[in-house]
Amino acid sequence: MEIIRKAWAGTGESSDAYVLVSPANTLEIEISSVVYNQYAKAIDKAVRETLADLGVEKGTITINDKGALDCVIQARVETAIKRASEAGV
Amino acid sequence: MRRSMLFIPGNSPSLLMNADVLGADSIIFDLEDAVSPAEKDSARILVRNLLRRFDYDSCEVIVRINSVDTEFWTKDLDEIIPFHPDMIMPPKTNSEDDVRLVSQYIGTLEEKCGMKKNSVKLIPLIETAMGVENAYRIASADERVAAIFLGAEDLSADLRCKRTKEGTEILYSRQRLVVAARAACVDVYDTPFTDVNDDEGIRKDASFAKALGFTGKASISPRHIDAINEAFSPTQADIKYAHEVMNAIEQAALEGKGVVALRGKMIDAPVVARARQVIEMEKAIYGA
Structure with missing residues (x-):
């Protein structure tokens, strides 16, 4: 799946994450989180798993996490990627 | 339930x-x-x-x-x-x-x-x-x-x-x-x-x-x-009565009686059916 336009998913509410994706020539993941010190690695892993499942190799992925579970972050990343791709959701 | x-x-x-x-x-x-x-x-x-x-x-x-x-x-x-x-x-x-x-x-x-x-x-x-x-x-x-x-x-x-x-x-x-x-x-x-x-x-x-x-x-x-x-739960009185009904039915069966009465009222099939429903609800809510 290819990111061809800017798209977002999620909210800034507690237990949720706001995810913004945009086209780029390399893969870049930016994470800000209320639990960054404890969970940055786990969030990065969850994001990379979802990108691999969707076949995404390039793009800028920005995560603003408000204490979301990994499965919530993955849902928001998947939604944003699908909204940003050719086929849409 | x-x-x-x-x-x-x-x-x-x-x-x-x-x-x-x-x-x-x-x-x-x-x-x-x-x-x-x-x-x-x-x-x-x-x-x-x-x-x-x-x-x-x-x-x-x-x-x-x-x-x-x-x-x-x-x-x-x-x-x-x-x-x-x-x-x-x-x-x-x-x-x-x-x-x-x-x-x-x-x-x-x-x-x-x-x-x-x-x-x-x-x-x-x-x-x-x-x-x-x-x-x-x-x-x-x-x-x-x-x-x-x-x-x-x-x-x-x-x-x-x-x-x-x-x-x-x-x-x-x-x-x-x-x-x-x-x-x-x-x-x-x-x-x-x-x-x-x-x-x-x-x-x-x-x-x-x-x-x-x-x-x-x-x-x-x-x-x-x-x-x-x-x-939507049976009351304690409902549960007590349901058990009395089922006990009376079992006792009557042991004694070979065809007609069963409880508290002066005949127990018929709909009463037994309701008693069974109440006991099923009791088990679902409080355990067996």
């Missing part, structure tokens, strides 16, 4: 992940009215991921999909069915054809996923005048149907009447659904009471629904769950 069903908005992670600790017998993950059209995709993926992650062992999981006259309902089922919700609630069910359409689609997904046939049940939401008129046909349309559910907000709009706390405008529809469901041997659930802050109102409304013959009632607020569970 399903006395209370609690609606949870399908795009709210904090509510979805804690839904099973709010005391409801069933939780309804709502992909329909609680989700705006622009967020249907997001809610569908979120609910799917939470179903994959959590067992929700302590209660039954129902997913309200979008209605069959939208572009969303097949996408909802494609994502949700592989993670085995207990039931699917199709809204705005107008006829037996609507039920069969959803059931057949679920059937193809069950087969594709290697799931047991008819393992996902249906609870059609009846919320139009046409749906009320076709209630028995809907309730008996398919073996997947385990219950029907009255939605009074859309119904009163369709009936062109004002929705009131007293509910006079939906009395006929409530009674029609109860009779239809009982004739079809399925459960029947009453519409939510929408004033979240009226504690006395929910108690009266739930008791009235119980008196009409409903199996249970839905809620849009966790605040209403205790009142609903209480209204």
Whole structure:
């Protein structure tokens, strides 16, 4: 799946994450989180798993996490990627 | 046992992940009215991921999909069915054809996923005048149907009447659904009471629904769950009497008596049937 336009998913509410994706020539993941010190690695892993499942190799992925579970972050990343791709959701 | 069903908005992670600790017998993950059209995709993926992650062992999981006259309902089922919700609630069910359409689609997904046939049940939401008129046909349309559910907000709009706390405008529809469901041997659930802050109102409304013959009632607020569970549970006096009835029946059988009386009243088949129902409820609530 290819990111061809800017798209977002999620909210800034507690237990949720706001995810913004945009086209780029390399893969870049930016994470800000209320639990960054404890969970940055786990969030990065969850994001990379979802990108691999969707076949995404390039793009800028920005995560603003408000204490979301990994499965919530993955849902928001998947939604944003699908909204940003050719086929849409 | 399903006395209370609690609606949870399908795009709210904090509510979805804690839904099973709010005391409801069933939780309804709502992909329909609680989700705006622009967020249907997001809610569908979120609910799917939470179903994959959590067992929700302590209660039954129902997913309200979008209605069959939208572009969303097949996408909802494609994502949700592989993670085995207990039931699917199709809204705005107008006829037996609507039920069969959803059931057949679920059937193809069950087969594709290697799931047991008819393992996902249906609870059609009846919320139009046409749906009320076709209630028995809907309730008996398919073996997947385990219950029907009255939605009074859309119904009163369709009936062109004002929705009131007293509910006079939906009395006929409530009674029609109860009779239809009982004739079809399925459960029947009453519409939510929408004033979240009226504690006395929910108690009266739930008791009235119980008196009409409903199996249970839905809620849009966790605040209403205790009142609903209480209204649809047998009282201690009901339980005591039910055991007395069953003891009297057993004693009479031992003594070879054909006619049994308790507290000066004859115990006939309907009394025994009600006693059995009360004891089943007692076991479900308090354990064997």
